[in-house]
Amino acid sequence: MHKRVLFRARWLPYVLVAPQIVITLLFFIWPAIRAVEQSFLRQDPFGLRTSFVWLENYARLFADAAYYHSLGVTAVFSLSVTLLSMALALLFAVMADRAVRGATIYRTLYVAPYAIAPIVAGVLWLFLFQPTVGILAYALNQSGIAWNFRLDGGQAMLLVVIAAAWKQIAYNFLFFLAGLQAIPKSLIEAAAIDGAGPARRFWTIIFPLLTPTTFFLMVVNIVYAFFDTFAVIDAVTSGGPGAPGATNILVYKVYNDGFVGLDLGGSSAQSVVLMVIVIALTVVQFRYIEKKVHY
Amino acid sequence: MATVDIRAVRKTYPGLPFEVIKGIDCAIADGELLVMLGPSGCGKSTLLRMVAGLERISQGEIAIAGRVVNDLEPKDRNIAMVFQNYALYPHMSVYANMSYGLRIQRLPKAEIDRRVRDAAAILELEPFLQRKPRALSGGQRQRVAMGRAIVREPDVFLFDEPLSNLDAKLRTQMRVEIKRLQQRLATTSLYVTHDQVEAMTLADRLMVMRDGVAEQIGTPMEVYTHPATVFVGGFIGAPAMNFLQGEVAEGGAVRLPGGVALPAGTAAPGQAGRPVTVGIRPEHLAPAGEGVPGLPVTLTVDLAEALGADTLVHGRLAGTDTSLIARLAGHVQARSGEAMALTVTDGAWHLFDVESGRRLADTVGRLAKPAA
Ligand SMILES: Nc1ncnc2c1ncn2[C@@H]1O[C@H](COP(=O)(O)OP(=O)(O)OP(=O)(O)O)[C@@H](O)[C@H]1O
């Protein structure tokens, strides 16, 4: 149902949405335009001369092995974060859904991490796994695992994945729990009478019915892993270790190349590519949420 | 083929301070359809769900086909259930819904296909087999739910208000279909409803429940002609039975308000002075002078409702404020304030103990008795 609000004064609705539009223009649209503009330019390191280079920045980007490396790292990173955080969140949600009475307590506990800023989450995990003083790192070393994510790219990736996924579990949990609670109990009972055990009930009834939620969360999580994990990477690994950067995901590379490497044009080209990706994801999300995945 | 035995079953929900089922005994014969009828919250669903295995049995035992099932999972009880909201799997086609249980049993594909198509033919669901439930009407969904129960060929069907989400016309139609189907398959069935017409027409036997107690178990006619308690008398029949306060006089006559008395021998002798509740059904009142033998009473009319076939006359027993409803033929005219001479059909009265509400003597001997 669409509700229509009627305003007596024709200008009133415009005034009401104006602040939002101004903010969007100022902080989203304007920087985006500047990024596109910048991606066609090249500056000398001192910012004294700027020249228009057409698509050269893009051409260099797509010829750069480091860029493809970063793309691969991003793919591994975001898929791992998405899978890990969603799987754990679903597991917790199923458990919380069973314990109906305790649900509010569980909910509060599980949701707590979401209120924590990414940088704090990153620092927290950093402390735990810090090779020299981290308590979990100490435990790992004691048990014979040579733990040093400062040197081992695989370990570094594992750590940032855990740190990034941990924070997102709370969000996913809430949606999964709501999804589970929206499934009529009688469906589960009917399946139980039809002879399905708990595992089969989950995979043939519950999980398919959660598809819309799962799909929505998948897009949200990928977007999160792509763009909102900058602070986690920055705090924990700074894109390292190693030369191409074992955890150097695309957003981090944008920052690194632009603000550390001072290649503003190349960095802008990268962020334009990222922008295209996020727009594509959003379009996919809106398309499917509205049509397809309504079993 | 299976019997269901419910023995001294009790149920307490954790966190509820009172018992929801307070000791129910009932033996359901093979192929019988038992309807559980009662007001909302009386524990009908709870009892049914205990038979299904969806609720634990707190005390007592339930046996299906002679085997005690207290500790068996629902899937091991060989029952099928039809839910009020149908509980169809929304992401599966009608075919997949109906075959779900059979696929779990790992029956051969051909056997599954045969059973589903047979059931679909019986229920006229063939054109819809590939549709999803959301593309079906309420009545069709209801039939799919029935189909899903039939294909399993269970020992017992359990129905929890399967028709209450349908409109009145469809409900009547489905009621007939269910009855026909149940007779054809001769599967033992337990059927929960709070609709008394549904209960009367479907039941082989009726269990009238109140507050977790089975007030009466009997054939629909027994329950109608010999209600065991005031509650049953008032619950079965529309409009509800009239209740009057009476007192036993010499010789077993019963004095009613307004100087009317039921004839000597109505109550057991030697009880003079005992207060009793007298129940008279509205349909057992008729205009005087129509040749029906019985007890003459005078009604001061308050209001007449013409329903077409019948006219309901609300009034008071002349000279008292005891209210009475009479169900008379449609052509009868009655005006407010008028005094109307009526006859209570001879013997069509029921005596109940005032305290316990239990039925006293067999007072309806002269009404047609059901063939036991
Ligand atoms: N899971 C439960 N936990 C606690 N109490 C319950 C539960 N299920 C039912 N009850 C209570 O048990 C009593 C009987 O409920 P039940 O559902 O059996 O009634 P019903 O006769 O089927 O009523 P209706 O006609 O409204 O469906 C009610 O007082 C209800 O509140």
Ligand SMILES: [Mg+2]
């Ligand atoms: Mg119920």
